[in-house]
Amino acid sequence: MQLSELITSIPASVTAMMMQKGREMKAAGLDVINLAGGEPDFNTPAHIIEAAHQAMLAGDTHYPPSHGSPALLDAIVAKLERENDVHVTREQIMVTPGAKWAIYATLAVTLNPGDEVLVLDPSWVSYGPMVALQRAVPVRVALPSEDNFRVTADLLEAHVSPRTRLIMVNSPNNPTGRVLTLDELDAIALVAAAHDLYVLSDEIYEHILYDGAVHHGLAARSGMAERTIIVNGFSKAYAMTGWRLGWLAGPASVVKLARTLQTQSVTSAASFAMTAGAVALNGSQDCVREMVAAYTARRRFMLDALEEIPGLECAPIQGAFYVFPRFTATDKDSLTLSRILLEEALIATTPGVAFGQAGEGHVRFSIATDMDSLERTVERLARLVPKI
Numbered sequence: 001m002q003l004s005e006l007i008t009s010i011p012a013s014v015t016a017m018m019m020q021k022g023r024e025m026k027a028a029g030l031d032v033i034n035l036a037g038g039e040p041d042f043n044t045p046a047h048i049i050e051a052a053h054q055a056m057l058a059g060d061t062h063y064p065p066s067h068g069s070p071a072l073l074d075a076i077v078a079k080l081e082r083e084n085d086v087h088v089t090r091e092q093i094m095v096t097p098g099a100k101w102a103i104y105a106t107l108a109v110t111l112n113p114g115d116e117v118l119v120l121d122p123s124w125v126s127y128g129p130m131v132a133l134q135r136a137v138p139v140r141v142a143l144p145s146e147d148n149f150r151v152t153a154d155l156l157e158a159h160v161s162p163r164t165r166l167i168m169v170n171s172p173n174n175p176t177g178r179v180l181t182l183d184e185l186d187a188i189a190l191v192a193a194a195h196d197l198y199v200l201s202d203e204i205y206e207h208i209l210y211d212g213a214v215h216h217g218l219a220a221r222s223g224m225a226e227r228t229i230i231v232n233g234f235s236k237a238y239a240m241t242g243w244r245l246g247w248l249a250g251p252a253s254v255v256k257l258a259r260t261l262q263t264q265s266v267t268s269a270a271s272f273a274m275t276a277g278a279v280a281l282n283g284s285q286d287c288v289r290e291m292v293a294a295y296t297a298r299r300r301f302m303l304d305a306l307e308e309i310p311g312l313e314c315a316p317i318q319g320a321f322y323v324f325p326r327f328t329a330t331d332k333d334s335l336t337l338s339r340i341l342l343e344e345a346l347i348a349t350t351p352g353v354a355f356g357q358a359g360e361g362h363v364r365f366s367i368a369t370d371m372d373s374l375e376r377t378v379e380r381l382a383r384l385v386p387k388i
């Protein structure tokens, strides 16, 4: 029987595929180190779990307001004021089941078939397919690896057409670990204003920063509040990937339409997850600082260790929890490299090309895993890379 041509044309997520392959090999008894995924190895901090537990016991188990509970909307309003210098009302926010749905909803309500979206390349694996799911066209803006994936107005301008509607931005970036500078943000703002474009600003890694790097939001740049949709969530900062809790904040017209979409699709995030989310945002941020301190030590270890391995070149990442080295002594493509790493060194990774053509030659390793696994990874890489 006939199936959707659109969905049939969408590739499955390479990250999910590599994670699954790693899991299967592990289940078969192989000593696989799984660095393919993008999730903290920490459990959700106890006070957040306790808040959800208490909420459920108190009867917070019914349909919540579709767009988010008043307590969580208020917590997000306060967080945006406090941390991002962004001033919005509750009506400009929608709570979603995960940041991923916030991205999907943003694209669904801002695009029409045939519209074009600038996707900075390399970027997270789901951006392109999510644009395609709107019958819109992802236009990849290849950022040069040799210039540490720097964004310039000229590069963006070269890809704008009369059909361009939106630019997707992610800083700190998955997979490159880059944090956009004020100059780069101004370049994006300039192009967005010149062509009257929306900007989707995915800030999900905003708290995971190293070496004094500072996260600046796009919405706080001059003239950007009315065209920026901020996407954020709880998965990374609070180790809450399984809770499926995220949000978007932006112009009231965009959010109003997104709220309509939500009532007619996923309905809402889980009620007690929202209650816990408000506690996460309003409470002490020590738990975030503790997790970032662990990532900082792992990052230092990985960067120092990879530097010692001939044939690998790794820029000092400024944020998120991935290293994205380039394999400099081989012309094998990144899919082949990832396959060799899995089959010959039992390390599951994500090939750079999964993030777009500009990621070719690179492989992404998650550092959101314990130090022992990272030490074993480095030992295996030191043995294998010179032979590739």
Ligand SMILES: Cc1ncc(COP(=O)(O)O)c(C=O)c1O
Pocket (backbone or CB within 6 Å): 038, 097, 098, 099, 100, 101, 124, 170, 174, 202, 204, 232, 233, 234, 235, 241, 245, 246
């Ligand atoms: C850049 C980026 N945005 C969004 C998400 C989705 O986060 P969530 O778990 O809240 O859906 C991820 C998850 O890997 C990500 O890497």
